[in-house]
Amino acid sequence: xxxxxxxxxxxxxxxxxxxxxxxxxxxxxxxxxxxxxxxxxxxxxxxxxxxxxxxxxxxxxxxxxxxxxxxxxxxxxxxxxxxxxxxxxxxxxxxxxxxxxxxxxxxxxxxxxxxxxxxxxxxxxxxxxxxxxxxxxxxxxxxxxxxxxxxxxxxxxxxxxxxxxxxxxxxxxxxxxxxxxxxxxxxxxxxxxxxxxxxxxxxxxxxxxxxxxxxxxxxxxxxxxxxxxxxxxxxxxxxxxxxxxxxxxxxxxxxxxxxxxxxxxxxxxxxxxxxxxxxxxxxxxxxxxxxxxxxxxxxxxxxxxxxxxxxxxxxxxxxxxxxxxxxxxxxxxxxxxxxxxxxxxxxxxxxx
Numbered sequence: 001x002x003x004x005x006x007x008x009x010x011x012x013x014x015x016x017x018x019x020x021x022x023x024x025x026x027x028x029x030x031x032x033x034x035x036x037x038x039x040x041x042x043x044x045x046x047x048x049x050x051x052x053x054x055x056x057x058x059x060x061x062x063x064x065x066x067x068x069x070x071x072x073x074x075x076x077x078x079x080x081x082x083x084x085x086x087x088x089x090x091x092x093x094x095x096x097x098x099x100x101x102x103x104x105x106x107x108x109x110x111x112x113x114x115x116x117x118x119x120x121x122x123x124x125x126x127x128x129x130x131x132x133x134x135x136x137x138x139x140x141x142x143x144x145x146x147x148x149x150x151x152x153x154x155x156x157x158x159x160x161x162x163x164x165x166x167x168x169x170x171x172x173x174x175x176x177x178x179x180x181x182x183x184x185x186x187x188x189x190x191x192x193x194x195x196x197x198x199x200x201x202x203x204x205x206x207x208x209x210x211x212x213x214x215x216x217x218x219x220x221x222x223x224x225x226x227x228x229x230x231x232x233x234x235x236x237x238x239x240x241x242x243x244x245x246x247x248x249x250x251x252x253x254x255x256x257x258x259x260x261x262x263x264x265x266x267x268x269x270x271x272x273x274x275x276x277x278x279x280x281x282x283x284x285x286x287x288x289x290x291x292x293x294x295x296x297x298x299x300x301x302x303x304x305x306x307x308x309x310x311x312x313x314x315x316x317x318x319x320x321x322x323x324x325x326x327x328x329x330x331x332x333x334x335x336x337x338x339x340x341x342x343x344x345x346x347x348x349x350x351x352x
Contacts, residue, residue, distance in 0.1 A: 001166055003119035004234065005107040006141045006149035007126060009086065010158035012103035014045040016082050017072055019135040028053065029070040035060045038248045038328065042074065046158060085134050093122050098234045106146055108234040120163050127161060144169065147230035151180050169228040174201040181225045183218065191215070200226040240281065244289075244333025245270045252293050252326030259290070259316050259327050266332050267309045274307075274334070283307055284337045288315040291329035298322050307334055 009015060013031040018024045028048035033039015039059040051066035063069055083102035090097050096108035107122075115121035123140040130138045137159040141152025148164050155162035164172050177199055178184050178192055191214055197203050203211075203226035211219035224230065245266055253259045274281075287301035300315045312332050320327065 001110075002108065002144050003110045004143055004146055004149040005109060005119055005123045005126070006143075006146070006153040007086075007090065007105050007107065007123070007138050008140075008153050008157075009103035009130075010137045010139055011043050011045050012082070012136070013043045013074070013079055015136040016078055017075075018045060020078075024070060027070055028066050028068060029072065030059075030062060031072050031074055032059050032062070033248075034071070034073070035063065037250055040248070044069075082134055082136065086130065086138075089126060089129050089133065093126065096234050096236060098236060098238065100238075106149065106234045120161075123161055123163075127159075145228075145230040146232050146234065147182065147225055148172070148228055150182070151176065154180070173226065173228040174199070174204075176200045178203060178226070181222065183221065188215070188218075200228075239339060240277070240336065242287075242333055242335045243270070243273060243277070244287070244331055245273065246289060246329060246331030246333075248291075248329045249327075252328050253330070254326045256317050256320040259320055259330060260313050262330055263313050263316055263332070264309055266330060267307070267312055270332050270334070271307070280339045282337045283334045285335040286311055286315065287333045287335065288312060288319055289329070289331035289333075290316070290319040290323075290327050292323050292325040293328055294325055295328075296323070296325075297329075301335070 014029060017029065017031065024045070026047065028045065028051060030041045030044035030048050030053060032041040041053060041055055041057045041059060041062050043055050044053045044062070048062070048066055048069055051069070053062045053066055053069065059071060063071065079102060086103065087097070087099060087105070090105055090107055093114055094107045094109050094112060098106040100106065109119050109122050112122070115125060119142045123142050127138050127140055130136060139153050139157045139160045141149045141155065141162050141164070143149040143152050143164040144166055148169060152162040152164050178197060179189060181200070184192070192198070192203070195206070195214065197206070203222065208219055208223055211223060215222055247262075247266060249262075253262065283305055284303065285301050286304045286307050287299060289297060289299045291297040298319050300319050302315065304311050316330070
């Protein structure tokens, strides 16, 4: 039986800023781009969240909801240092660590003898060390698999610890709202609601065949997670599936030619980032994203193993033809083929 801990720093960027300036602790504050540059909110503290401010929200909208909001620019070097300190603490308790992002990680502590082999005691000690050594708080969840550990870490946020003990998995997931299932967004949730499903127990009662009619191949994972089943290992090496670059313009781009004039430098940034990746990353598709003045957006993609500015330009021209409105955001990106170790499958012999 696995012992998995999921650790997630609370409002990470904002927490680092509040650590360095305690006067920010009791006022609504957020990290994001300026209104003048059409910035968006990266994260905000819990004081700001009470006003409805959240990540990915336009900065002007956040300030409209909360006029007293203190909006700070990013200080990525400071956040990188805090992230490195987090990982250093995690590595004292396990060699099997999956860093999901700069402030979030899974730890497999199944075989450790530290803290008497108790994952709960390890999680408690990690949280105490993060608070004393880094000056921020971490919420943690402990369970027998990654899915349940992730949900548990959200249960008592912020600055909380929740443990799902072995044998309690079914009782926990039965009353779990389906919004906690990874991959269930607004569209899937709406489909489930039409089927009369709002909690995992209701989802468990549906046959796999019935779910497959509505959700295709996702039905298998949907059913398994609703039962609290998740066999994914904690991966110490994460494989990137895609890479993209996007930019929100200070002034809207009016028409196809204005958009095409920006393609060159966007592709240049994308190519520079591609060159930094290991050689096994092979491009299989290119994609573009256009967000229009009314905040609607469209995406396009096509097979391509050798991305060029001309290839992206063709897609952007096609995208602008879909909507006559000016464009506020342009994005270019690629999708990768699975690396050889994952895509090469050996055919087993039927007879010895």
